[in-house]
Amino acid sequence: MSLQQKIDRITDILRRDDGISGAMHYTEQTSWVLFLKFLDDYELGKEDDAVLSGKDYQPVLDDEHRWAYWACPKTTDGKLDLARAKTGDDLTDYVNNQLFPYLKSFANAAATGADPKSFTYKIGAIFQYLDNKVASGHTLREVLDIADTLNFQSDDEMFELSQVYESLLQNMGDAGGYAGEYYTPRPVVRAIVKAINPQPLEKIYDAAAGSCGFLVEAFEYNKPTPFKKRTGRELTSEEYDFQRVDAYWGFEKTSLAYVMGMMNMILHGIESPNLFRGNTLTQNIRDIQEKDRYNVILANPPFGGKEKAQIQQNFPIQSNATELLFLQHFMKTLKSSGKAAIVLPEGVLFQTNSAFKQVKQELLENFNLHTILSLPAGVFLPYSGVKTNVLFFERSGGTSDVWYYECEPEQKLTKNKPITDEHLKEFVELYNSRETTERSWTVSARKLAEDYDLAAKNPAKQKDTEHLAPSDILKEIRTKEKLVSGLLDEIENLLAEH
Known part of the structure; x- marks a missing residue:
């Protein structure tokens, strides 16, 4: 399945949800899911870079609220851990009452002097205006599973996603x-x-x-x-x-x-x-x-x-x-x-x-x-x-x-x-x-x-209305007068016949 097909599939799934009405809603809801998957891949990339350079990297999100923990936890063989992966009402309750309040709290950090160029600031700026509108936790589960297959550490896939x-x-x-x-x-x-x-x-x-x-x-x-x-x-x-x-x-x-x-x-x-x-x-x-x-x-x-x-x-x-x-x-x-x-x-x-x-x-x-x-x-x-x-x-x-x-x-x-x-x-x-x-x-x-x-x-366009010489204008007027006179004669004869 191509990336375009995956996104189309996500939007089709969201259209069926009772909480979604129209293109604005499904684009907004697709956006926050994609962003959190992107953020997780971004942080994984930063951690890998830090290891290679012998430095420490402090992730923006704590372990409990990272994608790999709540969205799509994996078993040791890399498959979805069905025992830990929330769905239905459990997933909706977690997203609405734990995840989003946590992400919105970054707005307080933004308001109290966090570096405006940091991801902490950007997350707070974004999520203070967002809410989860996906009514069904089962619908959201389907969306998360598809989003999890995207790889934001790939330049080609990032370009295609953009x-x-x-x-x-x-x-x-x-x-x-x-x-x-x-x-x-x-x-x-x-x-x-x-x-x-x-x-x-x-x-x-x-x-x-x-x-x-x-x-x-x-x-x-x-x-x-x-x-x-x-x-x-x-x-x-x-x-x-x-x-x-x-x-x-x-x-x-x-x-x-x-x-x-x-x-x-x-x-x-x-x-x-x-x-x-x-x-x-x-x-x-x-x-x-x-x-x-x-x-x-x-x-x-x-x-x-x-x-x-x-x-x-x-x-x-x-x-x-x-x-x-x-x-x-x-x-x-x-x-x-x-x-x-x-x-x-x-x-x-x-x-x-x-x-x-x-x-x-x-x-x-x-x-x-x-x-x-x-x-x-x-x-x-x-x-x-x-x-x-x-x-x-x-x-x-x-x-x-x-x-x-x-x-x-x-x-x-x-x-x-x-x-x-x-x-x-x-x-x-x-x-x-x-x-x-x-x-x-x-x-x-x-x-x-x-x-x-x-x-x-x-x-x-104004060349189409060229100015004619006075003599040519008179000729056009006389020609039109003859046409009008002829039409009037025809009308007069028709009236006389009746």
């Missing part, structure tokens, strides 16, 4: 509603990361992290193997350590998204995600200093929401539109010479009322807004049909001109026909050269500053 986990998160997004709020289609994420080209020692930030798709994709882009193919060299030890521990930063407001994002990063190989739960917009951006800023910002902030006046006071240009507040936050948190790519709804580009105009004026005058990618409608279906754009800007002086690229698939995007890597391939290829094509064009910042309407208006 891909499978992404598909679970996508299923949550496809389910629509709440889950779709924090899942950005991976072809869009991949195209943005390739265009931005993040470097191994750059700090990368997403203030609306969701399931951390941008951060994970940036890590995948910079990981040793892809990195070697891209540049012809391996990561240095400094770069490798920075990637695993210090490179990726984010905030997420909702507890479920925070848990999914944290696990997504860990299961992809980011050992110490710098992800924090909280509403980014409660920060007063006037207090942000250069030390608080990031080299690269990649984000798809929530749009369509409204913020209270108290939150708006944290921003020099006040608005109740969350997307406009997030854009100000990103502008303020970008380091000097830093790069940003932000997904925003079309409305931000064309609205020119006071707040929108002021923010866009600052963006054009104090940042280099060099590229706008116009995405087709339907990218975020079924969660939202709103048309969106990606703004690429740098903190490197004002804007001279903006290169637009209009992504326009031949077929309308739907839930079953989503955007693909092929749709965005040409954009990635042209990003650095900024060529003019039927889908791309350049507009001067001076022209845009006339009304601060930044919406994409493809001049190639």
